[in-house]
Amino acid sequence: KSGFVAIIGRPNVGKSTLMNQVIGQKIAIMSDKPQTTRNKIHGVYTTPDSQVVFLDTPGIHKRQSKLGDYMNQTALGTLGEVEAVLFLVDASEGIGGGDRFIAEQLSKIKTPVMLVMNKIDKIEPPALLPLIEEYRKLHDFAEIVPISAKLGSNVDTLLDQIQKYL
Numbered sequence: 317k318s319g320f321v322a323i324i325g326r327p328n329v330g331k332s333t334l335m336n337q338v339i340g341q342k343i344a345i346m347s348d349k350p351q352t353t354r355n356k357i358h359g360v361y362t363t364p365d366s367q368v369v370f371l372d373t374p375g376i377h378k379r380q381s382k383l384g385d386y387m388n389q390t391a392l393g394t395l396g397e398v399e400a401v402l403f404l405v406d407a408s409e410g411i412g413g414g415d416r417f418i419a420e421q422l423s424k425i426k427t428p429v430m431l432v433m434n435k436i437d438k439i440e441p442p443a444l445l446p447l448i449e450e451y452r453k454l455h456d457f458a459e460i461v462p463i464s465a466k467l468g469s470n471v472d473t474l475l476d477q478i479q480k481y482l
């Protein structure tokens with residue numbers, strides 16, 4: 317099994333941290349120059365029976381210009397062609413305008429979207445379920461997976477869930 321998974325999310329939600337956890341520092345192809353090129357490969361995750369290519373999707377942002385328009389179109393094209401989309405959010409900050417904007421864009425594609433609620437190490441456990449209910453209103457997510465990319469918590473579950481869509 318193999319496939320492409322696009323990662324989207326506003327800045328600082330933990331996309332690079334997650335890729336470091338999944339791929340490992342040494343071979344991760346980091347992309348910390350946002351919006352200079354599009355559809356960069358973030359990294360490739362390989363197991364004995366599967367391969368997942370993670371793509372960075374920096375073009376999704378609030379529209380400010382004709383160029384921004386074009387980049388949104390390009391990013392949406394990518395999201396429409398991959399096996400699954402990982403929508404990363406910072407669960408410790410809650411839903412922001414940037415998250416809502418991305419969720420609006422996601423309504424234009426048919427690709428399964430997995431909501432990855434990151435930074436759960438920063439929230440009190442009882443706050444998690446109500447927060448999940450809030451996020452659920454944004455989009456009909458295929459999966460909702462709470463993780464801590466920094467601590468590596470539940471990242472194995474996320475990788476298991478991704479396998480379903482390959």
Ligand code: GDP
Nearest residue numbers: 327328329330331332333434435464465466467
């Ligand atoms: P990106 O802009 O989406 O690539 O975000 P980064 O991976 O650069 O992370 C932004 C900041 O959030 C960094 O200071 C990370 O150390 C921090 N961060 C990322 N994931 C977590 C997490 O699970 N828990 C906590 N507490 N901090 C995190």
Ligand code: MG
Nearest residue numbers: 331332347348
């Ligand atoms: Mg980054």
